[in-house]
Amino acid sequence: MGEALLQGGPSSFRQGMKAGAGIAIGYAPIALTYGLLAKTTGLSMEETILMSLIVFAGASQYIALNLLAIGTGAIEIILTTFIVNIRHFLLAASINEKSSSEDGIVKRAIYAFGLTDETFSVAAMMHGKVTAGFMFGLNMTAYVSWVLFSGLGHVFGANLPDMLQESMSVALYAMFIGLLTPSMKGSKKTVFLAVTAAAFNSVFTLSGLSAGWSIVLATLLSSVIIQLLVTLRNKGEEADA
Incomplete structure (x- = not known):
C-alpha cells in the first residue's frame, strides 16, 4: 500500500476515500442486516439510524439489539458496549503514533471516533505518517456506508410480513454464532x-x-x-x- 500523503488538503482526503471504498462495500451487507434486525426488534427508523450515527460499532450494535430484545436496562447496555469496545483505546493510541505532527488534538479526537477494526487496519498498513485529511476520508467513507445501509435495512425490514419479522429474532442468535465460530477455530x-x-x-x-x-x-x-x-x-x- 502506498505512503499516506503528509500534506493535508483534498488530495489526502481523496486518497483516504479511495482506501475506504473496499470497507464501505464490505459494511453494506452487515449494516443491512443490522437495520433489518433493528426493525424486527422494535426500533424505529430514527432510533436505528441514530444508533449507527452515535455508536458506529457493528458488534456492539448487534449486542445492544439482543439486550433490548430481552428487556435489559440502559445502564447494562452502556456498560456492555463499553467493555466490548474498550480495545478502541488501544487502536486510537496506536494511530496517534502514526499521526502527522501537524494535526492538532481536536482533529485527532474527531477521527478517533470513526476508528473501527477495519479502518484501523488500513491506516496501520500505510507507510509513514497518516494525515487528518486521509483519516477523515477513510473514516467518512466507512461511516456513510454503515449509516446509509442501516437505514435501508430498516426500510427493507418494514416491508417484510409480520410473521417473518417476528421470526427474524432467531437470526440474531444465528449471527452471533456465525461471528464466534471462525474466531474459535x-x-x-x-x-x-x-x-x-x-x-x-x-x-x-x-x-x-x-x-x-x-x-x-x-x-x-x-x-x-x-x-x-x-x-x-x-x-x-x-x-x-
Missing part, C-alpha cells in the same frame, strides 16, 4: 473465553440476576480470568526457556 483462548463467559452467565442468571447484569459481569470476569491465566502461562514459559 483459530484460538484456544477464544474458546476458553466463550465457555467461561457462558458458564458465568448461566450461574448468574440461575441465581436470579437480571439478564443484562449477568452478561456484563460474565464478560468482565471471564476476560480478566482468561487474560490472567494466559499471562501466568507466558511467564512460566519464559522462566523455563
